[in-house]
Amino acid sequence: MEAKVEDRGGIFANHRQPTRIQAVNREIILEAALEVFAIHGFRGSTVDQIAAKAEMSKPNLLYYFRRKQDIYRAVLEHTLADWLAPLAAIDPAGDPIEELRRYITLKLDMSAKRPAASRLFANEVLAGAPVIGDFLETRLRELVHEKAGVIRRWVSESRLAPVDPVHLIFMIWAATQHYADFDVQIRAVLGSQVDKPGFREQTAQAVLSIVLNGIRPRM
Incomplete structure (x- = not known):
């Protein structure tokens, strides 16, 4: 109706x-x-x-x-606003491992619940970001550098292992959005396992273990 x-x-x-x-x-x-x-x-x-x-x-x-262009841009900006909210919520005063654990978990959950949004954004970027290039070069850039500064401080305080903060953020994006953008490839490799109960939880645990164990402070 x-x-x-x-x-x-x-x-x-x-x-x-x-x-x-x-x-x-x-x-x-x-x-x-x-x-x-x-x-x-x-x-x-x-x-x-x-x-x-x-x-x-x-x-x-x-x-x-x-116009159609206005709808398209609004969809992309709406998607980016949703995705960037968990990154913006990283608390500089929080425990580094727990803050990053929460961020990764939220990103995986968003990719699982809204795979179409992730794929649409990926296609826009692969095309050279003709519609939202200005957004990426301003709001996205500013937020990434702000949170990279937080991670850099955690490293300097020995609360995280030495790591490049911007590349860490890139790695989290790649790992979490892969499950939405390359769903067909994942299903080709894993088959019916993807639809079994607990698969999302196993995925989250694997990604969290790999990333967090790599950035825990060395004794």
Whole structure:
């Protein structure tokens, strides 16, 4: 059923605070767009497909987003905001191993629950990040350097083994997002084991052991 739009005055065009129904509708559009873009890519997707997936008329959808490009960018930025929240939450005053354990666990959980978002982002980056390159070079860069500074301090205090903090963050991204981006490859190697109860827990334990044992302070 199509969600009804309130106030045709152009809520996002004039930057007023959206109403509850407008916020809900926007989330519905972004979730539908993620599924469409993940299957067809940016070029192969249409606004009509997204509207149909969202169970919304095309004019209603265009009330929120004027162009397909705007929807695509919003989906990617929404994905990045979700992914960066756990990194931003790393507490400089916390225990280094426990802070990184929590971060890795959250990243693995997000990859398992939202693999389409991870794959869509990977495709954008492989294409040279034409839509969100500015986001990567500003907000992402700033956050990574901020948290690298925290890890660097932990190393200097001998609370972690000597490690390059930026490459550690890259390694965590690679290890956690691999299970979403290369799901077909993993299933080709492991077969039905992937769908057995406990597989996600075993995966998390393996990744945590490898990464955390490598950065624990040496006695």
